[in-house]
Amino acid sequence: MSQSQQSPATATFLGVPELLDMVFAFVSQDTLRKTVILVCRNWFFLNRQRVSRELSWDFKWFADDPAKALKRLPGAGRLVWKCDHYCKDAWPKLIKSLKGVEKRRLHPSPKWKKMWPHGVVQGDDNPIFNQANNLQFRIFSPLRQVELFSDYNLSDESLNLLAFPPTLTTLKIFRYSFSTFDVGRIFAICPYLEVLHAGSRDVLNLQGPWTSQELSTVPETLPLRSLVLDSAKLSQSWLECLVSRTPLLKELKIINLSSPSGSFWDWSSLFHHLRSQPFTLNRFHYSVHGEIPSEDDLDDMLYALCPNGSERTLWSYNLLPGIVRSLTEQPSVLTNLDILRHHLTRCHADGWKEGEHFYSSTPLHRLLCESPSLRHLKSLKVPYLIEHMDIHRRIKTAYESMFPDPDVGREVPTFHPGVWVCRGLQILRIQVHSHGGYDLRGVENRDMLLGFLSRTLFSYISKVTPQLRDLCIEEPYSCSVFPGRFSYRSYLSEHLFGGLPLLSSLQYLERLRVEFEGISCGISQLNWILSAGRSMQDKNNRRAIISKWENQLEREGQMEAIRLQGIHPSPLSGGRLHDVKLLEDLQHTGLLREVKTRIEAIDSDNSQCFSSLLKLSLSRELERSPERSMDSIFPPSPAKKTMWSLFST
């Protein structure tokens, strides 16, 4: 903007750094990073302390060399590192880089002191950072957040020697394997730690009481606000000792606990201990591995410590009638509901099986559709059956047309699909199941049936929860409703007929993650997500694909006729049935026709498609910018497809 174009009012306003500073305080990180700091030198310097850079790396990004990525570690405010298979070489590099950052913090070169006079100095001797003019325009902040996902290849020994800087405020560690974690050391070296989440898919053995460090090196009071331990093995006395040093604690979740041999957990004494502490918890969860508490105890665990809490975490098998009632009747507004589910739970008819204990998915479904207290839900994490979303029973009709004779000896449940009441939902993390099925192995029209499931899900979410900011859809590792048969789950299709384009009407969506099993389609079936993927060539490719749907659309029409002849066996579930507009929107849910219309709209010249999307992941990898995410699925040049691609699919 040139000087002469500015009106006097804006010119003065833009010239007052204090005012600008106040304005920038309300601007989101992303806008600051992507727009504001690029405007001019002044705006850059005004915001340099405010924006923070993130470094993320996933072993699946085989085209991105970890060593090269780590050159950006000095000065990054947040590090997210994910390594499971084939990471033998990546961990040592990270370990070394963290050490390097810490060393430079302690012994900064004079140049760095000049660059970063107030904050914690972090430098790098590598040539990229040595170009002084570059340096000045880099965003540097102390490392405050670290998230690590790891398997065996990070040994316990290395894990417990990682050089975390004292500036750390958030540490999240999730391991896929058995691990022993020295928590006492973390508190000793990171005195500003506010958030600690640690978990394992197996067991996370927390050394206690104060581990390798002397108790005296751990501060008397810790600024910890959030402590989440998942599948940890620890003793009650250790935890009690810890929380008596955390007067600011707001969130305490101890999920699937186990105790070291010779000790056990006792709910009522823990309860009294927590009750006697100065803090008031907003979020609380407590569950012990292998114990199913009585309904009274459960009620206590849910409400006694934070009666007015707006956030609840519980296991899906804990949704007993009394608990469902209490969730419905609780006086406070429920904003976050987190339903936990074991990653290896077995599937059956309309629910799941935990050990010898069967439970149904229906109480949760009814809660979501009928409970007025869930109307204000902002965040929901659930396992859920797509059949509950089949409001026009198109999936059911399709199954029945394909399998006229019911499977002998198999229970086929009756579902009561319905519409959720939580229409203002902003965060949804859903693990989708389909249990109404038949054995689809070798069935000729398998794709057609799976298309119905996939489209029903995407259509339902896009219509029922239009306010979503953050959506993550995952599938269980395995899910078979046939006794004795192991089957990999996969109901979702990334092909156009799977209906992913329906999600593009979510105009506020910033993060999208769909864990497709593998991507086998061509690029034009997915790159409509990016504006660069709407070239003439891509549009033509899509048009060609849609033109082959002719027969299927015709079959669909016939099936609709059959469906409309049938009398609905049971009514829809839910309190949303008076919402005529919504029901109208949902009219074509599951139909290929709806997808066709949507794709045509996306490819028309002035369509809005994912206008707010910042992060994307369509395979099981960390989210990154939509462009880079697409590049990692479809590497731009064939040369980049290395040996790794053989392993990663």
Ligand SMILES: *[C@@H]1O[C@H](CO)[C@@H](O)[C@H](O)[C@H]1NC(C)=O
């Ligand atoms: C919870 O809410 C009820 C009624 O709204 C109120 O009487 C009570 O004091 C609150 N309890 C706490 C711990 O805030």
Ligand SMILES: *[C@@H]1O[C@H](CO)[C@@H](O)[C@H](O)[C@H]1NC(C)=O
């Ligand atoms: C719970 O912890 C046990 C070990 O104590 C572990 O085997 C199991 O996988 C954990 N369950 C979940 C759901 O994480």
Ligand SMILES: CC(=O)N[C@H]1CO[C@H](CO)[C@@H](O)[C@@H]1O
């Ligand atoms: C040290 C260690 O556990 N290395 C493992 C790293 O991961 C590969 C692939 O999964 C294993 O083969 C190694 O044993």
